[in-house]
Amino acid sequence: AQSVAQPEDQVNVAEGNPLTVKCTYSVSGNPYLFWYVQYPNRGLQFLLKYITGDNLVKGSYGFEAEFNKSQTSFHLKKPSALVSDSALYFCAVRDPRHNNAGNMLTFGGGTRLMVKP
């Protein structure tokens, strides 16, 4: 069974500082990995995904994530945080063996990012 862990319930960072939101995963084989963001009373918005190729993936709004197979991690990063980045962030994994038989994403529990001015 696949699983995702986000070890931090909340991350606090000052505006302008770099941010990291951590994610580790467990899946058989090579994973498909995703980051989504959720603002209050809104659905999930896609930020980026890793399927294959370069371990550093660039996404929306200046976010990037680094895939580390040996550490089974996919941490989300941004060089300079904005107050408007404050939201709930979810890491998700999909087992590629489910290619045509279900689009199941397994989500982590979420990390609340608070960026202070």
Place this chain on the structure above:
Amino acid sequence: ETGVTQSPTHLIKTRGQQVTLRCSSQSGHNTVSWYQQALGQGPQFIFQYYREEENGRGNFPPRFSGLQFPNYSSELNVNALELDDSALYLCASSPSGRPLEQYFGPGTRLTVT
């Protein structure tokens, strides 16, 4: 905006009742997935429909069922509501041939009392 809409926005039901939640996807999105997001938790996969047939299901009992229609709309039905069914229900649709792209709707907040 993702072009995925859900109705109603909020809903209050009593334990034991039945509920139907609706989702409308963009034209050409022939895959729809439903997720349950309990308060303070990540979304959990309920099931997926592709071309009007269920083709994947998470760890949810049969009282959770769905329908997908040719006009890119879909329904989630829950029978015999329990208090633990209180959650935000999200639908997500994917364009034909691009199943890795999931566009989420804003969700329906269901409260069971």
